[in-house]
Amino acid sequence: MAGASRGVGRGIARGLGEAGATVIVTARSSETGARTEMRPEAIEDTAREVDAAGGRGHHYLCDHLSERAVDELIRWVLRRFGRIDVAVSSVWGGNEGFDGTRYPDGTGWGTPFWRRSAEPFGRFLEGGPYAGLLLARAVAPAMVSAKGGLIALVSVDTQHGYLGDLFYDVAKAATNRLALAFAEELRPHGVTALGLSPGHVRTERVRDLGQGDEATESPLYAGRALAALAADPNVAERAGQILHAADLADAYGFTDADGTRPPRLRIDR
Template identity: 35%
Template sequence: MNSSEQLLRGKVALVAGATRGAGRAMAVELGRAGAVVYATGRTTRERRSEVGRPETIEETAELVTATGGTGIAVPVDHLEPEQVAALVERIDREQGRLDVLVNDVWGGDHLLKFGQRAWEGELRDGLRMLRLAIDAHAITSHYALPLLIRRPGGLVVEITDGTEEFNTAYYREMFFFDLAKSGPLRMAWSLAHELRQYGGTAVCLSPGFLRSEEMLEHFGVTEETWRDAVAKEPHFAIAESPAFIGRAVVALASDPERQRWSGKSVFSGDLAKVYGFTDVDGSRPDVGGYFVDVVHGGKRASAADYR
C-alpha cells in the first residue's frame, strides 16, 4: 500500500502498546492508510517504563502523522483501569467513534528466561508476564468495546506470539511465557462470538521472527544490515520487518469481508498470501511454514524458499 491509498481515511484506531516494534509499525501503517491513530504506552520523553528502552509514544505519533495519518500520543498504563477509562472517554469526546482496537500491550521480554521451569525463578516475574499479556488486554477491551460497537463493522486485533495451531504443537520453552501468549488466542475467539451480533470482528495476529529494535540490537545490526546477523543465527534469514504486521492489520481493517477471519489466529505471512501485501523488501516471509517444516520438521530447505 502506498501513501496515496487512504483506505482508512475517516477511521479511528487505538493501538494499545504502540511504543516500539510491532505496535509502532501497526500504528504507522494505519496512519499511512489515513486513519486517526491513538498510540498508547508507558514510555514518554519524560519517563521510561520498566522495559528501559528509549523509544517513546510521542515518536510513534509523529511517525503516524508523517505518513499522512493523524497520530495522537497518550501515556497509559493499561493495567490501571482508571487510565484506560479516561483514554476511551477522550477518544469518544474527540472523535465520537472507534473503528479499530489493536491490543498489543506486552513489555515482558525483560522477564523471559527460556528453559526456566514453573517452580523455578521468581514467581512475581511470571505473574507480571501474565498481567501484562492478559489482564492489560482484558481491561482495555472492557472499556474500549462499548465505543467500538457503537458502529457496526468494528475490528479487534489481539496480538500475540504464535498461532493456536503453532502454540499447541510446540512448547514455548517457558511456563509463564507459554501461558501469556496463549491468553490472547482465546480472547480473540471469545470476542468473535460476543461481537458477531454487532457486525464486529476479532482476530488474533502474530508476527513472525520480528526485526524489532531490541532484536536488531541483540544481533548488533540495523534494519539496513540485518542480513549480517544470519551468520550468527541462520534462522534469522526468515525475519520480517515490523512493517509486515502493520500491513497485515491495514489489510484486515480495509477488508469489507474481514469477518471471515473472526475468531481465527494467523501469522502476518498467512494474511500476506491472501491479500498480496509484501514486506519492505518485496518478499512474503512465511515464518509459520518455515518453522514447522525446517526448524521442527527437519526439511532440507532454506529461508529463501519461504520468502
C-alpha cells in the same frame, strides 16, 4: 494502538498511517516522562512516524495495566474523534528485563517451571492477556453501539505446539483464547475480534540483543497485515482466528518494507 512506543506496535501504527488512518498511539514511554526499561523509544516518535507515512498520529500516555487509565483513554478518544473503528493491543511486558539469555530473577528462557519462582508468571499474564482484556472491555460498548468495529490482539499462534517457555506459552495461549471469546460475544453485535501473529520481528530490542540477522521481518509487515484486515469488508469471516501476518500477505498481496514476503514463523521443538 496500545503498546505502540516501539516494536510490533509501532509497526502496526505505521501500517495504519500508510492507509491514511488517524492513529492514537498509546503506551507508558514518553519524551516528557518515564520510559520502560530506560529505552529511548517514545510514543511521540511513533506518532511522528504515522504522520510521515501519510496518516494522522496523536499520542496519549497510558498505563495499559490500569483499568481506570484505559477507561479514561477511551473516553478521551470518543470525545475528541467521535468513534473508534479499530482497536489493537500490542502490549507486552513479559520480556521486560530479559537480556536475550536471562530474566531479571536470573532464570533463563525455557527453565523448567519447577526450577523457577512462580512470581514472575503474573507479569506475563498482566503484560499480555490482561492488557488486551482491559482495552477490549473499554472499547466494546462504543463499537457495539455503532454495530461495527475491529478489535485485534497481537500474539503468537500456539496451535502447532509448545513455544518453549511455560510462562510465555501460557500467556500467548491465554491471549489467543481471549480473541476467540471476544469474537463469540461480539459477533451478534457486528463487531469483529481476532488475533494477529507476526513472525520473528526485527524489533528494536531484537537488534539491541544482536539478533537482528536472525529476524525474518520488519515490524511494518504486521502493520500492513492489520491495515489490510481493517480495510476488508468481509473481515468478520475471520473472527476468532489467530492470523499469521505471512498468510495475510499472501491473501491480500502486500509485502514487507523491503518488498519481500517473509514466510510464516516456524517453531521447531
